[in-house]
Amino acid sequence: xxxxxxxxxxxxxxxxxxxxxxxxxxxxxxxxxxxxxxxxxxxxxxxxxxxxxxxxxxxxxxxxxxxxxxxxxxxxxxxxxxxxxxxxxxxxxxxx
Amino acid sequence: xxxxxxxxxxxxxxxxxxxxxxxxxxxxxxxxxxxxxxxxxxxxxxxxxxxxxxxxxxxxxxxxxxxxxxxxxxxxxxxxxxxxxxxxxxxxxxxxxxxxxxxxxxxxxxxxxxxxxxxxxxxxxxxxxxxxxxxxxxxxxxxxxxxxxxxxxxxxxxxxxxxxxxxxxxxxxxxxxxxxxxxxxxxxxxxxxxxxxxxxxxxxxxxxxxxxxxxxxxxxxxxxxxxxxxxxxxxxxxxxxxxxxxxxxxxxxxxxxxxxxxxxxxxxxxxx
Numbered sequence: 007x008x009x010x011x012x013x014x015x016x017x018x019x020x021x022x023x024x025x026x027x028x029x030x031x032x033x034x035x036x037x038x039x040x041x042x043x044x045x046x047x048x049x050x051x052x053x054x055x056x057x058x059x060x061x062x063x064x065x066x067x068x069x070x071x072x073x074x075x076x077x078x079x080x081x082x083x084x085x086x087x088x089x090x091x092x093x094x095x096x097x098x099x100x101x102x
Numbered sequence: 103x104x105x106x107x108x109x110x111x112x113x114x115x116x117x118x119x120x121x122x123x124x125x126x127x128x129x130x131x132x133x134x135x136x137x138x139x140x141x142x143x144x145x146x147x148x149x150x151x152x153x154x155x156x157x158x159x160x161x162x163x164x165x166x167x168x169x170x171x172x173x174x175x176x177x178x179x180x181x182x183x184x185x186x187x188x189x190x191x192x193x194x195x196x197x198x199x200x201x202x203x204x205x206x207x208x209x210x211x212x213x214x215x216x217x218x219x220x221x222x223x224x225x226x227x228x229x230x231x232x233x234x235x236x237x238x239x240x241x242x243x244x245x246x247x248x249x250x251x252x253x254x255x256x257x258x259x260x261x262x263x264x265x266x267x268x269x270x271x272x273x274x275x276x277x278x279x280x281x282x283x284x285x286x287x288x289x290x291x292x293x294x295x296x297x298x299x300x301x302x303x304x305x306x307x308x309x310x311x312x313x314x315x316x317x318x319x320x321x322x323x324x325x326x327x328x329x330x331x332x333x334x335x336x337x338x339x340x341x342x343x344x345x346x347x348x349x350x351x352x353x354x355x356x357x358x359x360x361x362x363x364x365x366x367x368x369x370x371x372x373x374x
Contacts, residue, residue, distance in 0.1 A: 034160040056157055061217040069212060 015094035022093035025067065029089070032066040033059050044090040052088075060086055067092075072101035111311040113263040113270075114374055115297055115349060116304025117180025119172035122146050122293035122340065123333065127175055134330075135343075135350035141329050146292040153235045161218050162231065163197045164277040164292050169228040170235055172296035173273050180298035182269055184236035187298075188262060189271045191229045192245040192255025194338040197222060198279035198289060205283070228275065251276075252295075252341045253361035256369075259299050260311060269300040274339040293337040295346065307349055310370040317365040323357040345369065 026039035029048075033055070046052035049060060063086075064075035073096065079085065085095045120131040124144045133139040148167035151159060153174070162170075169191065177184045195201070200222045207215045221227070226244040233242065243262070247254035252274045259272035275294035279287050298304070323344035325331040334343045341360040348357055354372050361367040 036160070054156065058161075058217050058221060059157070065214055065216055069214060 017094040025093045073099040111260045113260045113299040114304035115306040116300045117176040117298035119175030119296035123291045132350040135347040165197045165228045166231045168275045168294035169273045172294040176296035176298045187271045188240040189242040190259040192251045192274045194251045198277045249338045250361045253359045253367040272297045276339045293340045295342045305374045308372045318368045322360040
């Protein structure tokens with residue numbers, strides 16, 4: 007597992023903004039993408055997403071960036087901890 | 103045949119909810135059906151269901167918005183508690199646009215389906231969201247009988263009223279299909295109707311079905327207004343319109359609702 011297990015992994019701000027836009031569009035969120043705090047928890051507290059939302063995000067990012075986000079990945083709690091972690095994972099694993 | 107089966111199936115109408123193209127609610131629909139207001143066909147406007155928690159609200163499809171709007175209108179008019187009310191949901195095919203999106207995903211190269219779309223695709227989705235919104239734990243039946251769905255739902259709801267001696271909320275609803283499905287199932291827009299039926303309360307009308315003559319080969323009662331007749335034929339749930347007109351006018355007498363060919367549903371309306 008190469009995603010750093012820290013609160014602030016290095017990530018391209020433009021990609022993070024793009025991932026935030028995918029999340030807002032896929033989940034029909036009633037807030038602008040730039041209002042998502044990069045370090046707030048995506049699940050439960052914070053953005054208030056639930057398990058169906060996380061599956062939806064995984065699907066949309068998999069399709070768009072040509073990467074694998076599997077529901078049985080042991081590191082999901084790290085990958086999906088925050089927008090920053092998710093964007094860092096996408097930046098590392100994307101094939102398109 | 104024993105006495106219980108020979109007795110007419112009856113229920114009182116305690117509350118009505120309507121939402122469809124050019125029909126914003128029962129108050130407007132009643133004025134149009136009484137001829138006090140001209141019917142103008144306009145795209146159906148579905149309200150955002152504020153009663154749902156935020157996550158479910160974000161995922162609510164047309165059928166969810168339609169059933170919450172009509173169901174809550176009927177329940178409020180009847181003075182009943184949604185949380186305690188058994189429900190009968192009936193639809194010819196569920197959410198057309200959700201079905202379209204899943205078909206499009208299956209026809210794409212990766213065939214991965216949105217989990218939200220999948221969860222909204224089950225035929226009892228509207229019933230599930232109703233339970234979340236209202237906290238209802240009472241029994242809920244969900245029917246589908248293609249173009250006969252309204253009459254089948256009404257019959258089921260009336261049987262439940264008779265069997266349980268408790269009020270039942272009937273919700274009939276259909277939504278449009280985008281192309282290419284629209285070509286084979288040309289439902290043009292959303293239409294929903296909800297009837298709160300009760301064994302004893304309710305002063306709008308008394309409905310009766312004679313079990314010995316429930317089905318008839320007679321054609322369904324038509325609407326005099328050409329635009330309303332077109333609406334009745336275009337959307338399966340709008341097959342309720344002749345009943346809604348009789349309720350709006352408070353007109354006693356018999357009427358025939360579209361059901362199965364050669365087996366239309368014969369209904370008798372009387373004042374309470």
